[in-house]
Amino acid sequence: MDEVGQVLSEPNQMNHDETGPPPGQGVALPEGLRSLRVAGRTLLPIVQGGMGVGVSAHRLAGSVAALGAVGTLSSVDLRRHHPDLMAATRDARVGPEAKARINAANLVALRREIAAARLLAGGKGLLAVNAMRAVESYAPSVRTALEAGIDAVVVGAGLPLDLPDLAREYPEVALIPILSDARGVALVLKKWERKQRVPGAIVLEHPMWAGGHLGAAQLADLADPRFDFETVIPQALAALRSAGLEGRVPLIAAGGIRCFEDVQRVQALGADAVQLGTPFVATEECDAHPAFKRVLAEARDEDLVTFTSVAGLPARAVRTPWLNNYLKVEARLMASAHRKPRCTLAFDCLAQCGLRDGTPGWGQFCIDTQLAAALRGDVAKGLFFSGRGALPFGSRIVPVRALMQRLLTPGMAPEASTSQAPGGQPTPAMAGAASTALAWA
Numbered sequence: 383m384d385e386v387g388q389v390l391s392e393p394n395q396m397n398h399d400e401t402g403p404p405p406g407q408g409v410a411l412p413e414g415l416r417s418l419r420v421a422g423r424t425l426l427p428i429v430q431g432g433m434g435v436g437v438s439a440h441r442l443a444g445s446v447a448a449l450g451a452v453g454t455l456s457s458v459d460l461r462r463h464h465p466d467l468m469a470a471t472r473d474a475r476v477g478p479e480a481k482a483r484i485n486a487a488n489l490v491a492l493r494r495e496i497a498a499a500r501l502l503a504g505g506k507g508l509l510a511v512n513a514m515r516a517v518e519s520y521a522p523s524v525r526t527a528l529e530a531g532i533d534a535v536v537v538g539a540g541l542p543l544d545l546p547d548l549a550r551e552y553p554e555v556a557l558i559p560i561l562s563d564a565r566g567v568a569l570v571l572k573k574w575e576r577k578q579r580v581p582g583a584i585v586l587e588h589p590m591w592a593g594g595h596l597g598a599a600q601l602a603d604l605a606d607p608r609f610d611f612e613t614v615i616p617q618a619l620a621a622l623r624s625a626g627l628e629g630r631v632p633l634i635a636a637g638g639i640r641c642f643e644d645v646q647r648v649q650a651l652g653a654d655a656v657q658l659g660t661p662f663v664a665t666e667e668c669d670a671h672p673a674f675k676r677v678l679a680e681a682r683d684e685d686l687v688t689f690t691s692v693a694g695l696p697a698r699a700v701r702t703p704w705l706n707n708y709l710k711v712e713a714r715l716m717a718s719a720h721r722k723p724r725c726t727l728a729f730d731c732l733a734q735c736g737l738r739d740g741t742p743g744w745g746q747f748c749i750d751t752q753l754a755a756a757l758r759g760d761v762a763k764g765l766f767f768s769g770r771g772a773l774p775f776g777s778r779i780v781p782v783r784a785l786m787q788r789l790l791t792p793g794m795a796p797e798a799s800t801s802q803a804p805g806g807q808p809t810p811a812m813a814g815a816a817s818t819a820l821a822w823a
């Protein structure tokens with residue numbers, strides 16, 4: 383068994399080089415782009431966003447960090463990557479004991495994955511853990527990541543107003559909220575000021591472009607111009623200025639970023655870095671099944687659909703067979719939504735679940751079941767979250783290093799595109815190429 387394999391089966395406490403790499407070690411930072419500074423480190427201005435369930439685990443996050451950028455592990459249901467932990471929880475039925483066993487197994491998996499990612503990163507870059515506010519095990523996941531020595535905690539799918547309380551004993555860890563508009567930025571700054579915590583950075587995610595759960599109250603709001611980078615970045619900078627934090631909190635733009643020119647464009651608006659999700663799925667190192675990668679790599683923008691998730695938030699995914707069938711009966715299921723005696727699975731993954739709680743207008747499916755099917759490559763049954771915008775390498779699966787190099791090289795047009803830049807005109811780099819059809823279309 384190699385070193386990473388050993389760490390995965392048996393958690394350990396490795397030391398992390400606190401100094402980090404010089405800027406651009408591994409992949410060069412080109413002239414014309416600024417580096418990103420988070421938690422006292424100088425980094426490439428590229429963040430690989432957290433992706434659950436199990437899509438961004440140790441291999442992807444560690445490989446990205448090893449190149450001097452930010453790699454993010456998703457903390458959700460990581461036991462699914464560990465056959466021994468799955469075996470230990472497979473017979474868990476219902477009730478508090480089953481729930482406690484599954485939650486404990488997920489925390490063991492999180493510790494293992496952080497240790498393995500750290501080994502791969504080799505002391506370079508920055509390692510973050512993503513936790514979703516809407517998930518029931520949010521607080522235990524954040525505490526476990528902090529105890530395991532994570533560099534940054536990133537929280538989306540809800541306002542993380544309590545994050546500074548959870549991380550009070552870890553003042554050196556960067557706490558990073560994912561927000562969509564300037565109102566959210568101002569609110570977090572105000573609430574965190576009372577707790578005497580300054581965000582380590584802020585991710586501004588555009589709901590019209592990103593994959594997964596989206597930061598808008600309802601589907602009808604997704605195209606609201608307040609989310610456009612041209613609007614939200616200057617407004618977030620103004621909010622930082624009026625809070626006396628000018629120049630102290632890096633802004634990271636997420637959603638539809640696909641090439642060097644996109645990075646340059648958001649830096650010109652005042653952001654420090656970009657966060658990408660979908661392009662990192664189409665990499666060799668991504669922890670998802672090869673079929674998962676193909677689904678995202680081969681999807682065109684017109685194959686994507688937005689719908690209301692079981693967490694009550696809008697979400698964007700590829701219209702694969704399960705989602706297509708679900709959407710046909712969604713209205714009927716919503717009309718007959720009612721409180722169930724218990725969660726479909728044993729562990730109540732969501733604090734508020736539309737299916738279990740029978741919430742009117744919320745999704746009526748078990749998200750953990752569908753995301754787990756996607757992770758194991760079941761194209762018929764899985765739910766495949768995806769962002770919009772043609773991928774830099776079209777439908778090809780490439781090494782992380784190739785993706786990073788392409789993002790940091792001017793004039794490299796995506797190999798397939800039908801897309802426009804978030805909130806703006808089609809970028810020259812994104813214009814006009816054809817893309818492949820979905821395998822099942």
Ligand SMILES: Cc1cc2nc3c(=O)[nH]c(=O)nc-3n(C[C@H](O)[C@H](O)[C@H](O)COP(=O)(O)O)c2cc1C
Pocket residue numbers: 430431432433434435437456458512514537538539560587591592593594595636637638639657658659660661663766767768769770771
């Ligand atoms: C498959 C997939 C799963 C995702 N899961 C999460 C998640 O668990 N938590 C989160 O905060 N964001 C999640 N996201 C959002 C990404 O981290 C990222 O911010 C977003 O996708 C950026 O847009 P892009 O995909 O257009 O690059 C997910 C995105 C994808 C594509």
Ligand code: SF4
Pocket residue numbers: 692725726727728729730731732735736737738747748749750751
């Ligand atoms: S029914 Fe499914 S989505 Fe809802 S809380 Fe249970 S596991 Fe999570």
